[in-house]
Amino acid sequence: MNKLLYNRWWIDKEEKNFLLFASFSHAISDAWHMLFPMLIFIIDNDYNDYLFLSLLITITIITRAISGFLCGIISDKINSRYIFILFPLFSSLGCLIVFISTNQIVLGVGLSLLGLGTGIYHPISLSLISKNMKKHSEALGFHEAGGILGQSFLIISLISVAVQFGWKESFLLASFISILPLILMIKINNKFFLSKSNLHGNYTDSKLQLSSKFPIYMISIILVYSIIILLEGSTTATDSFLSAIIADLGGIGETTIFQIPKTALMYSLIVLFGTPGSILSGILSAKIGPEKALLIVSILCIPVLIFLYYQQSLILLITLPILRALISSRSPIQNVLIAKYIPSNKTGLGFGFMYGISPIIGAFIAIIGGYSIETYALKAVFFLASLIIILSLPLQIFLQSKKNIQSS
Template structure:
């Protein structure tokens, strides 16, 4: 990697880690909000689902804006918005303020993935390594961000934790704006063999948004999109309320002292463990795509998620060891599927629509998939916990069925 590659990779790694730190800290806070604001799971699930939906819905317009104006400044805007959202959250005194803060976070965070992935693809000459480091940073944020939140809750309340978490976003903005980046270095090198500078305006013209979208959905990408929709429903449905579900299932030596004692449950560490083992799942899933047809991996992965969902309540009733085992298996399988469906997107989309295809991917995963949080919240409010896992199993069954159809098309 040259200096420009390293600058870009540093920017996207830092930004990607922060996006997922904030994303998966929200479920940690939800356990507290349910008690402090006397909210039902249905109400809070809908509130958070709207914010998470904006995280996905904003991906398409963000991709278009990134193509027109460039990525570096957009990523800075993303980080400012996320930092401000967590500052607002720290002052929340009711569910309405939480809704405003979470929605601001979702809108701001939606900017990142199209801008960040586009920046890697056009600026980093060694793009394979760039994407690898980018993914590793995201995994670190997924696992270590919630861990930091849980640890901080030993010493203070959730509002102070939210304020502390906002600070890194503003330091990151200063770093990103000071970074000397040629956003089109790799694209220009590929087109004319030189390392000349350029910007978004230098990119070749491409089919219109509607022409490219029509081309995508008339092919196999339509099935991939449906797989990712149901993956998103499972992902968001399980991860949003899992801290609360685990708290109901088991308490691990609760705190006796500390400002956060009354709102902290040691079962959060199981949740963090699920996210950490997901790093291994991402690695194994990525390696598997080099050895087996990706469709076969998707079929097997979703079949495993069906079994895990059906085993979860019996595991909780069987004791801590079995619960931890099934929880870690959940984290492994859930995150192992991510590189698989990302490869499937590439295999079922044309090169000149690759950016748009990933925009639709995040719309499916985080936009439509956000309904999973609302669905699970409503089920928890009006039915029994076992019904949640039956619904999750149904999502995985449908995703597996669409994966089978993809395998047959191959």
């Protein structure tokens, strides 16, 4: 059955092993990146200060951005295995320091190392998949979906530990789990970590040779990154406080069912709704193009966010999975856009720039979100997120017009 699947679909055994490894690592990177924010409804019991907690989130985001940008650049030049090793090591050490922290300074150091670790993963893996997989579009979709599935399981586990034993104990468990990619990496063929593979052509490489259209492509690249930065900022506004939204606005609190926190179950369910969103957006992007697909998804997000601003309890909990499906659908489209407009020998730099600049903007938005919550209410993050998306719409429309010029 497996052999039939490999032959009739698009994946062989070595590619399957690499994608399973990448998907598991993806789940850890995303779950650990959200570990502190998703436990914020419990951590707030110790600090009772959302503005201070948002500053701690900002520390993680900024260090994640720095490592993502630098590692993206380096991955275009050397064997990425040597850089990838730092991902589990820094992540594990950061979680361990958070667990043993006794004051705010040590806590900040731990979160900084955690950010450095999780930031390494995305630019390297997305670049390697784009360069070294024969069917990289399908592989990116599998990678996104697999990461979401793994992340939802990790979320249930870590929030359950936090409620039953304490939030620092969740970081201790995360510290041990972080080492697993280091062990799994041993079985991965070294060819998947090479930086110079070129199994397929790149749309931008051939187009950039047309000197008469080069200025148009430079404008398009600037537009692509401007749009992505704004959309990632919108995602940060909601994701940084999602667990608090579920627990407080959803009226769940720290209650449990079968000794599993209801907040953890709801958080995982919401994250799981990102799986169909990722798959469907890939299909939509292939049919109508990533530019138009991203514009449609962005427009759909706005009324959902505004609707959530006025809701609470059951209706809010029912609507949040819809929002997650829309948010998760943007990620594969954004990755396709980068792969489309960035030359294949610079994809590491392309993804590094995305995961370097976008989180820094997101960090400031997290602070704004924390200030909005302290000044107004927790639901203010929905209004903030919708406003940021609205700001991106003129840029997306302009990118669509540039695409039409390029194809003419």
